[in-house]
Amino acid sequence: MQEITTIGLDIAKSVFQVHGIDVSGAVIVRRQLRRRQVLPFFRKLPACVIGIEACATAHHWGRELVALGHEVKLMPPRYVKPYVKRNKNDAADAEAICEAVTRPTMRFVPIKSPEQQSVLMLHRTRQLFVRQRTALINAIRAHLAEFGIVAGVGRNGVETLLGLIAEGEDDRIPPAAHACLMALAAQLAMVKRQILEADRRVLRRF
Template identity: 55%
Template structure:
C-alpha cells in the first residue's frame, strides 16, 4: 500500500467515509467504516494529517484523533465545496476534504477543548431559554389581547397581567384565566433558570484566569469575556487587532468591521477603500448573547 500523507474523513453519525491520499495526491485507499471502527483504523495508520469538515462532532473527533498522534485539520465546509468534482456523495466529500486541506493558503478551524465546548453549550442553552421566554411572553400577550387585555411594552411589565388574571371581575373565561396562569408559571420558571445560568457564568468568569484578564478591558464584563473565550479562535490566528482591510483581523471575526454588504454589485467607499456589494462574506462567526 502506498504511504499515506493525508486522510480525509466525511463525518456522520454511524458510518464514516475515509479517503487516504499520498503526498502527490494519488489515491491510497477509500473505505467506509462504522463508528466503532474509526479510531482503531486510524490508530493502525502511520502518523499523518487527518482532515475533516468543521461540522457537528468534528471537535470531539479532532481531540480523539490528535491523541493518536495525528495532525488534525478542520476545514470550514464552505471551503470544501469547490473541491467536489462529481455528484455529492460521501466518497466525493471525503476526497474533497483531503484535497482542500492540502492547499497552502487554506484556513483551518482550531480544535476546541472540552472546556471551550462546555462554555459554548452554556451560552447556547441560555440563549435557547431566553428565546423560549420571549416566545411565551408574546403568546400570553397575543392571547389576552383577543379578550381586550393589553399590557405595556417591556418584559418587566408583563407582571401587570397577573392582577388582571386574578381579578374575579375581569370578565375573562375561567379557561383563559387558567391557561394564562400556566403561561405565567412557565415565564417564572424560565426566569429562574436564566438567572441561575447568569450566576454560573459570573462565577466561572471570576475563577478563570484568562476570563479575569479579559474583564480588565473597559466595557468587557463576565458574559462577554466568557463568550470570547468560548467561541473565539486562538488570538495567534489574527494578523492584527485593528479594523483594517483584510479578512484576518479581530474586528472582522466579530462581524463589526463595517456594514453588511448587499447583493447589488455596486461599489461603495468605506474608510477610503472601495468595497463591492455582493462579495461573499468570509466572516460569519458571531457571539449571540
C-alpha cells in the same frame, strides 16, 4: 502500496466516509466506517494529516484522533464546499475535504478542549432560554389580546399581565383559557430562573 499521508474524513452520526491519498496524491483508500470502527481504523495507521469539516462532533473526533498521534485540521464547511467536484454525497464530501486540507491558503479552526466547549454550551444554553422567554411572553400577550386584554410594551406591561393571570378574577378570560395562561406563566417563571442561573455561571467564570 504507498503510505497514506492525508485523509479527508466526512463525519456523521453513524456512517463515516474516508478518502485517503499518498504523498503523490494517488488515492489509497476510499471506504465507509461505522462509528465503532473509526478509532480502530485510525489506530492502525501511521501518523497522517486528517481533515474534517468543523461541524457537529468535529471537536470530539479531533481530540480522539490527535490522541492517536495524527495531525487533525478542522475547516469551516463553507471553505470546503468549492472543492466538491461532483454530486454531493459522503464520498464526494470526503474527497473534497481531503483536497481542501492540503491547500496552503486554507483557514483552519482550532480544536476546542472539553472546557472550551463547556463554556460555549453555557452561552448557547442561555441564548436558548432567552429565546424561550421571548416566545412565552409573546404567546401570553397574543392570547390575552384575543380577549381584549392588552398592556404596554416592556417589562412593566408583562408584569401587569402576569399579575392579572395570577389573580384569576377577570371575567373576560374563560376558565379553560386561564388554565393555559397559568401554565405559560409558570413556564415563563421557570425560564427566568434558568436565565438568572446561567448568568451566575457566566459571572463565576470571570
